[in-house]
Amino acid sequence: MVHWLFAVGILFVGLCLFAEALAGREVWHMRHWRKYLWPALTFVLGLFLWPVMAFFTNSAIHMYAHGSWADGLMLAGAAELGLVHGRLHSPLWRLTWPLAFVITGIAFIVHEQNPWLFARSAFLHHLIGWTFIVGALAPLALAFRPRSAAFQAAFAAVIVVVSIQLFADRDVAPIFGHLSPLAGQQHR
Amino acid sequence: MRRLILVALSALVFPAVASAHATLRSTTPSFRSELKQAPSVIRLQFDQQVKVLPGSIRVLNGVGKNFARPARANGTEVVAAVRHLKLGAYTVRWQAISADSHVVSGVWTFGVQVPAPAVENAYGAGGPTAKEHVVRWVWFLGLALTIGALGLRLIVLRGLRVPRPLERRIAVAAGIGALVTIHAGIVAFSLRAEDALQLPFGRFLYGDLSPMAKTRFGFAFVTMTLVFALVLALVYLSWLLDRVEPLVPALLLAVVFAGGLSLSGHDAVDPGSSWKTEIADWLHLSAASLWIGALATMALLLWTGAPDLRKAAFMRFSRLATVLIAVVLGAGVYLAIVRLPHVSDLWATGYGRVLLVKIGLVSFALLWGAFHHFVVAPALERADTGFLGRIGRSLAGESMVGMAVLLLAAILVDSRPPT
Numbered sequence: 001m002v003h004w005l006f007a008v009g010i011l012f013v014g015l016c017l018f019a020e021a022l023a024g025r026e027v028w029h030m031r032h033w034r035k036y037l038w039p040a041l042t043f044v045l046g047l048f049l050w051p052v053m054a055f056f057t058n059s060a061i062h063m064y065a066h067g068s069w070a071d072g073l074m075l076a077g078a079a080e081l082g083l084v085h086g087r088l089h090s091p092l093w094r095l096t097w098p099l100a101f102v103i104t105g106i107a108f109i110v111h112e113q114n115p116w117l118f119a120r121s122a123f124l125h126h127l128i129g130w131t132f133i134v135g136a137l138a139p140l141a142l143a144f145r146p147r148s149a150a151f152q153a154a155f156a157a158v159i160v161v162v163s164i165q166l167f168a169d170r171d172v173a174p175i176f177g178h179l180s181p182l183a184g185q186q187h188r
Numbered sequence: 189m190r191r192l193i194l195v196a197l198s199a200l201v202f203p204a205v206a207s208a209h210a211t212l213r214s215t216t217p218s219f220r221s222e223l224k225q226a227p228s229v230i231r232l233q234f235d236q237q238v239k240v241l242p243g244s245i246r247v248l249n250g251v252g253k254n255f256a257r258p259a260r261a262n263g264t265e266v267v268a269a270v271r272h273l274k275l276g277a278y279t280v281r282w283q284a285i286s287a288d289s290h291v292v293s294g295v296w297t298f299g300v301q302v303p304a305p306a307v308e309n310a311y312g313a314g315g316p317t318a319k320e321h322v323v324r325w326v327w328f329l330g331l332a333l334t335i336g337a338l339g340l341r342l343i344v345l346r347g348l349r350v351p352r353p354l355e356r357r358i359a360v361a362a363g364i365g366a367l368v369t370i371h372a373g374i375v376a377f378s379l380r381a382e383d384a385l386q387l388p389f390g391r392f393l394y395g396d397l398s399p400m401a402k403t404r405f406g407f408a409f410v411t412m413t414l415v416f417a418l419v420l421a422l423v424y425l426s427w428l429l430d431r432v433e434p435l436v437p438a439l440l441l442a443v444v445f446a447g448g449l450s451l452s453g454h455d456a457v458d459p460g461s462s463w464k465t466e467i468a469d470w471l472h473l474s475a476a477s478l479w480i481g482a483l484a485t486m487a488l489l490l491w492t493g494a495p496d497l498r499k500a501a502f503m504r505f506s507r508l509a510t511v512l513i514a515v516v517l518g519a520g521v522y523l524a525i526v527r528l529p530h531v532s533d534l535w536a537t538g539y540g541r542v543l544l545v546k547i548g549l550v551s552f553a554l555l556w557g558a559f560h561h562f563v564v565a566p567a568l569e570r571a572d573t574g575f576l577g578r579i580g581r582s583l584a585g586e587s588m589v590g591m592a593v594l595l596l597a598a599i600l601v602d603s604r605p606p607t
Contacts, residue, residue: 043421050370050417054410057397058211059292060378064393067374070417078424087428113394 002052007166009045013038014159021152035084043077046070065107072100091146097139097155105132124169131162210234210286212294212396219296219399220304226273227298230256230280232266238284240266241291248279248311275301279311281386294396295385307399312386316602320379324449324598327372328477329591331446333365334419335474336481338439340490341432344482344504345497352430354493359427361485362438366420370413377409408448415445446474449601465526472519476597479512480590487587491580498576499568506561513554520550527605537606546596553589560586 016038020028029035049070053063079096082088108129114122135158142151216231217223230245244259245268255278259268266284278300283293297304308315341350341358381400382392400406422438425431450469482505490501524543534540564579571579 043424047417047421050413053374054413055401057401057406059394060381060397061393063374063378063397067371074420078428081428085428 002056003166003169006045006049007163009041010159010166011163013041013045014156014163016041017152017156017159021149021156024149025147029084036081039077039080039084041077042073043081046073046075046077049073061111065111068103068107072103076100091143094139094143094146098136098143101132101136101139101158105129105136108132121169124165128162128165128169131158131165135162210236210238210284210292212292212398215280215296217298219402220298220307222299222301222303224301226300227270230259230268230270232282232284234264234266234284234286236286237261237264238266238286238292241283241285244268244282244284246281247273248281249273249276250311252311273300277302277305281310281312291391292394292396293385293387293391294399296399306403308380308384308403308405310384313384315383317379317383320376321595321599321602323372323376323379324602325595327369327376327449328594328598330365330368330370330372331442331449331473332477332481332591332594333484334362334369334416334442334481335365335439335446335477336479336483337362337365337485337489338423338435338442339478339508340482340485340501340505342435342439343508344486344501345490348497348500350497351494354489354497355430355432356427357489357493358485359423359435361489362435363420363423363427365481366416366423366442369416370420373409373412373416377406380405412445412448415441415448443474443478446470446477449473461526465523468519468522471515472523473597475512475515475519476590476593479509479516480587480594482508483583483590484587487580487583491576491583495573495576498579499571502560502568502579503565506565509557510561513557516550529606533606539600539603539605542596542599542603546593546600549589549593549596553586553593556582556586556589 020038047070049066053066053070056062056066076096076099079088079093083091083093106129108125112122112125112129116123116126138151138154138158142148142155145151211234212232213235214233216229217227230247232245238261240259240261242258244261244266245256246254247256247268247270248254255271255273257269257271259266261284266282276299277297279295279297281293281295283291286292295307295310297307297310299305337358341355341362377397377400381395381397382389384400385392385395385397387395397406401410419438419442422434422441426434426438447466447470450466450473486501486505490497494501528534528537528540528543530536534544560579560582564582567575
């Protein structure tokens with residue numbers, strides 16, 4: 001449930017970014033509230049990850065992973081809000097995004113003990129982790145070329161892809177099935 | 189169109205559920221239960237199939253003797269028969285391989301005709317270490333910085349024209365304090381759980397911490413994490429919008445929930461504890477945090493960032509500090525009387541000796557504060573820039589003594605007073 005809720009939030013952020021890339025920043029910002037939409041949502045998603053960290057204590061590694069994602073999302077959302085509100089000026093604050101992506105990617109990979117093809121969950125954890133790490137190149141390029149629609153579209157694409165992967169991670173439909181008998185019976 | 193979007197969002201939000209690695213759903217006997225009759229089996233119920241390892245379930249008495257027979261897995265359940273248990277407290281340590289091959293582990297306690305000890309006192313746990321004292325000290329410092337910075341802005345500088353750069357620096361300081369509070373809490377909780385679980389770090393990462401989350405310490409950790417995340421968001425909002433209003437609920441939340449640190453310490457469970465000692469501990473900690481934090485923020489931020497406000501802020505803080513010190517001393521003396529029934533406990537016990545050093549440091553800080561109050565304050569009217577600069581350094585010195593007091597407070601909170 002929690003995975004899906006966050007997947008919905010991240011999908012919404014990605015779609016907003018796509019819309020902004022397609023329409024252009026000037027058009028997107030014509031409505032005052034719209035420029036705050038996805039940065040604020042990112043910040044709130046980060047804030048809501050703290051209850052996930054605090055209540056899901058069935059393993060220490062998940063606590064640390066959720067905590068690091070909360071930090072990353074809040075930092076990136078806060079920097080973006082600061083930029084659109086005019087409190088921050090240097091576009092280098094957008095480097096918080098690649099930083100958050102790399103931290104998130106490492107947390108995904110580290111908290112998965114099993115190899116790629118062990119089970120669908122393991123496969124997707126590795127895939128999400130590497131999507132974040134490789135995808136960090138898009139916001140990194142965007143920090144130096146903030147007006148590039150191509151980089152913004154790439155940034156949006158990474159976020160949309162990650163949200164789909166998050167949906168798939170907890171989807172019981174046999175997309176990958178259980179790839180190893182070690183994983184036991186498929187369960188709901 | 190709007191209806192379509194709502195339907196699509198609803199479909200996305202409500203999923204079919206599948207799990208990651210195995211999670212313990214229930215146990216027999218349950219966490220910290222006090223049983224009238226000794227159990228014949230120990231039963232663990234997981235949310236998915238698991239496999240057993242050698243020693244998957246161990247039932248240990250106070251000297252570490254194991255009473256469990258070999259465990260067997262049956263689907264999502266792991267069961268081990270237990271030899272006859274006599275009256276006493278027992279620790280259950282378990283481990284199992286979940287379907288995704290993660291080795292999950294955990295610990296809990298129960299008692300046969302006696303109350304079960306808290307999980308942090310399970311057999312094998314060594315108790316707080318120097319590392320835990322330092323982490324708790326950092327936790328205190330984070331709390332003091334948050335409460336102090338917010339208190340300086342909302343109480344000391346109330347009604348004054350505060351320059352925007354100083355306003356923002358105070359918000360940044362409060363935000364850093366909240367971040368430190370959250371992260372020091374995570375480390376403190378992990379250290380306490382690591383001690384209870386008694387696992388090497390690699391295995392600890394997959395250890396079940398949920399019994400720890402059900403202790404007073406765990407409850408305090410969860411509550412403080414959530415509250416200080418909210419405080420962080422409010423402080424950020426204040427910084428972003430250049431508005432002071434969000435700081436008011438931030439200060440109230442920080443002060444009210446500072447009590448979590450008291451409730452997670454010895455004071456809440458030791459003999460002689462009552463709601464009165466809990467309130468006294470909360471007052472002691474909150475007032476000390478405001479005093480030390482506001483002093484440090486004033487010395488580091490206001491003294492350099494707003495020279496025009498130095499005199500007014502100093503005079504106002506001086507009045508506030510008088511009240512805070514009265515609260516700190518009143519609550520501290522009451523707690524010392526409750527915790528140390530005999531005066532000789534001050535030098536005859538380890539707890540008393542730490543308290544004695546703390547009293548010495550507090551007295552030193554009080555003398556320093558009295559110098560500021562009775563000598564410096566009257567001289568401020570005719571003070572020149574050089575004199576004011578020296579006062580800034582003096583305030584920083586006094587706040588450093590206060591921080592040292594917090595280190596000793598951290599050691600005392602982790603220690604057990606003589607009974």
